[in-house]
Amino acid sequence: MSEDTVQLYQKRIPIYPRSVKGRFRNLKTGIMALAYVVYFLLPWLRWDRPNAPDQAVLYDLPGRHFYIFGLTIQVQDIFWLAGVLIIFAILLFFVTGLAGRVWCGYFCFQTLWTDLYMMIEHWVQGERPARMRLDKGPWNREKIVKRGATYGLWLLVALWTGVSFTAYWVDAPTLVVELLTGRAPYAAYFTTFFLTATTFVMAGLAREQVCVYMCPYARFQSAMFDHDTLIISYEQQRGEGTKGRAKLGKGLKTREERQAQGVGDCIDCGYCVQVCPVGIDIRNGLQYQCISCALCIDACDAIMDNQKWPRGLIRYTSENALNGRKTTLLKPKTVGYGVILTAATALLMWSVLTRSPYTGTVEQIRQPLYTQLSDGGIRNTYEVKLNNKLTAPMSVGIRIEGLAGATLDMDGMERIELTPQERIKLLARVQVPPVEGGKAAGDKVTFVIEALAGATAEPIRREVPFYAPASN
């Protein structure tokens, strides 16, 4: 029993990633730049929209409208959001099965913001050895200034991240003015504060711990791997040879010398370990902490180029390829995900493209179920709900069909002008004349709701029950 050595809690082991240059670093920087341009500038883009806010992308929660460029999404179309989420989920499965943790390595906001924070850190405090020295050193003037500058810059980025996020939900220029003058609503301050705090903590302090301890995707993406999935791997055979890896030394300078001695190509420089943002050694094989950022590939390639040895000691490969088997990409799983992805995307597109410019529903008022009129005729009443989904006025006509002799009375509101985005409830009375000895008339009536001006669309037809006493 050595229970006293068991640690229940563990302090974070600090990681000081070294910077690296290479094609994957460039790709990551490119994606990052593009993502930041979109994220930070999109709320400021204007869009000409009569009778509605002029922000290109605006999620107007109090007004119950989402504005996305030319598309205005109403509350009742919110199921499109479910469609988008389903598509994203399947896309994640599809890509992960095929190419591993591409999302984690290149696109995840945790990766992007951590990357940016590391760049700031590197810019202020210098390269890995300098940062390690600073971290271990005493709290002198240099440390206070450099740490302070880093945290200050981080906080600025976090703050602007928070403001930008909030700007997607309210008019951006108004928000900034209101935030500065203290007149913004409580929710705006809270959202900005929350996003600022989480950005600072997650990207500045928690970093890889988010992926390792908090992120559910990180864990379940591993479950989608198979032997054909693209992974980043160290080629053990080439790197270790028969006698293992060894540093460059006397008699171990060239590849030929090393191979003659049974030593592999890995010169054990540790560069791949130093650049790793999650602090693992890729040479130990595939690990759940690995976010597939490919920076170790860049590191190793740089060393190999330097040695004028072929690249690819660490590379994108698959388990099958590593073991000398063929990598099959066209598998039932991949095809299945592909088919579902295509179908879901097509369905969502179809739904968005064929959306109606207005909605109309008819509901019977069931108290009383029917009314007998003085001439013996029967009347049913209905509530007609109309919603103009356009940001322009339109006029709508309502008529009935399918019930013999029935007349519609809506107090002159059979044709109604709807203001932009107006929703309204109208009362409709349908009455049939008396019928000698028997049931008054049919038991269904169809309301036809047509766009008469301001929009072109198929008329909406609503068949609703018409109740009449069995005999009168």
Next chain:
Amino acid sequence: MSDPKQNAQQKPGAVQTTGHAWDGDLQEYSNPLPRWWLWCFYGTVLFSVLYWIYYPSWPVGESWLKGVGTVNYTVTDKKTNQVQEQEYRWNTRSLLAADLTEAANNEQRKAMLAKVKAAGYDQIVKDPKMMEFVRSVGKGLFGDNCAACHGRGGQGVVGMYPNLTDNDWLWGGGMDRIHETLVQGRKGFMPAFGAALKPEQLDDVAEYVLTLSNEAKPGEAADRGKEIFHGPVGGCYYCHGADGKGIPSQGAANLTDKIWAIADVPAQKTLQDKKAVLKTFITNGVNNTRIMPAWKGRLNDDDIKLLAVYVHQLGGAQ
């Protein structure tokens, strides 16, 4: 994924074990929690303590800890009409009250009410937005004040409370007439003819009245009844009119239509039964049973106006 055992072999000590071996070789890995996780846990404990202090929490005897949180909202005194802001203890009820008095919806409601107040009846009826508002608010007012007798949908009870959803109006269906009915109330009255008419005369009058709405076929009895109805003996035409269509100014019923407010004629199968139910009312009259209370003083003018429009649209324009 990587085999942890292999990992451990490559980097001895990388994954700690608890140090205890069962059955010779069974060991347990020790993966320590991150330290910050522990601090988060302590943070939640602290949060719960602050939560207990701020919000109503523990039961104490017959009462409970009320919490220090407060909710402010304006209250209008119903008697003095004074508006003043008051502070209440935090609870969901005062939150709801604050929401009801100060939410954006309530501001819209106030604006709409002002518009309806300023508009004339003709304007309201033609305006879809105002009518939507009237139906929405009126439904609540009607439910609170009228539904006890007239029913939730205004359908009434035959023989007791008039049906407001049909197009027959005892006291007139114009907006001003409905308004008058609401303000001053109504009292339906029909004298008793049990003493004035002989049983066979009652029978004849009943048969004649039934012919007016095609419930009975014309014949000798009906002809005799007609004479009583239009003559000095019965004198029914004084109130129900020479054509039997009633006089709304005094609440006399229209006898020629299919709607029976007092005697439930349509429910009876045979002519005899129909006459019998009719004769009950001719014999005894209607007195002190058909009373609509006056709402002036019980409802304010705005509510009466809203209700007048609401009731008017229940039955349809007249």
